[in-house]
Amino acid sequence: MPANLTPQYLDAERRFREATTPEEQLAALNEMMATIPKHKGTEHMRADIRRRMAKVRTEAARKRSSGRGPTWHHVPREGAGQEVLIGPPNAGKSRLLAALSNATPVVAPYPFSTRTPFPGMVPFENVQIQLIDLPPIAPETAEPWLFALIRQADGALLVADLASDDLLSSMEETLTLLERFNVSLGGAGAPSEDGGGAEGRGSSGSAGTSQGPGADGRLDILRELYASRWPILAVSAETGMNIDALRLEMFRLLNVIRVYTKARGRRADLSVPFVLKRGTTVQDAAAVVHKDFADRLKYARIWGTGTFEGQMVQREHVLEDGDILELHA
Numbered sequence: 001m002p003a004n005l006t007p008q009y010l011d012a013e014r015r016f017r018e019a020t021t022p023e024e025q026l027a028a029l030n031e032m033m034a035t036i037p038k039h040k041g042t043e044h045m046r047a048d049i050r051r052r053m054a055k056v057r058t059e060a061a062r063k064r065s066s067g068r069g070p071t072w073h074h075v076p077r078e079g080a081g082q083e084v085l086i087g088p089p090n091a092g093k094s095r096l097l098a099a100l101s102n103a104t105p106v107v108a109p110y111p112f113s114t115r116t117p118f119p120g121m122v123p124f125e126n127v128q129i130q131l132i133d134l135p136p137i138a139p140e141t142a143e144p145w146l147f148a149l150i151r152q153a154d155g156a157l158l159v160a161d162l163a164s165d166d167l168l169s170s171m172e173e174t175l176t177l178l179e180r181f182n183v184s185l186g187g188a189g190a191p192s193e194d195g196g197g198a199e200g201r202g203s204s205g206s207a208g209t210s211q212g213p214g215a216d217g218r219l220d221i222l223r224e225l226y227a228s229r230w231p232i233l234a235v236s237a238e239t240g241m242n243i244d245a246l247r248l249e250m251f252r253l254l255n256v257i258r259v260y261t262k263a264r265g266r267r268a269d270l271s272v273p274f275v276l277k278r279g280t281t282v283q284d285a286a287a288v289v290h291k292d293f294a295d296r297l298k299y300a301r302i303w304g305t306g307t308f309e310g311q312m313v314q315r316e317h318v319l320e321d322g323d324i325l326e327l328h329a
Ligand SMILES: Nc1nc2c(ncn2[C@@H]2O[C@H](COP(=O)(O)OP(=O)(O)OP(=O)(O)O)[C@@H](O)[C@H]2O)c(=O)[nH]1
Pocket: 088, 089, 090, 091, 092, 093, 094, 095, 096, 106, 107, 108, 109, 110, 111, 112, 113, 114, 115, 134, 135, 136, 198, 199, 200, 201, 202, 205, 206, 207, 208, 209, 235, 236, 237, 238, 239
């Protein structure tokens, strides 16, 4: 049976095809329903319009609920600890991650090139430290997830570009935003920070191997302003200057120790440390090695710094980085 569709119906159908929002789609579908001739021959078409209406409504609702909260990024912890790269736009954060790890973040001579967190693993001696490259800290990027990620990290490397004329004002802007979002760098219990000054690069953005003009002076000013709060290190991703020193600084920042275990009469495997918080006692370490051990532990012997070889120690003994433990139950 021919449907005998009216020009009004055909017009509404065209508007449905051209609609770009769910609201426009729904309006057009309602119009189609109102103008479609109601007889047996259009029964299927009317059922189809109702189905499409339901679909548009559920899809719009789904979009609304998922669109209500802003995007949230989280990076699962890996390795000996998690640190983040923070700083003003175009400071050299991404390039620093590339210099420290095998990660391949986007590096670009313009600001706001990093949009989402990008993690890499930084090798230091026999451990790997997770380092997350982040979008710059600026009013345009100041989203709650960014600051949550910084707060949750074990440490932060604040990067400033020593070749930049507005290094101090961009640094101040970064620090003000961090403060506004309740991120405290350093101080008791909070992540402390290392100020990495990216080495100077030509004002054209071309990678030069020498310090850019004025870099030394800017470094002096940075030191004057911030050295009492954080260690400051001038590094160059370009020449590799102080990149290894930065790895050591990253490890220090974690405030952890590496402890090894061995069985009686055997050698310890020094390639696989237990990474523990500084201040960990023999008792705490035993609990990490094996749950049951902690209860049955009688004493331990230690080979390491601060003790003589194989010294017998009690449960309360505080461990040092590099200690080898022989646990006796
Ligand atoms: N010569 C030299 N150039 C560098 C160094 N670090 C970064 N650059 C250059 O500086 C520009 C910006 O570097 P990025 O690492 O993308 O900067 P970013 O801080 O990640 O920038 P956003 O993600 O936009 O905040 C690029 O052209 C890099 O090649 C460095 O140590 N030496």
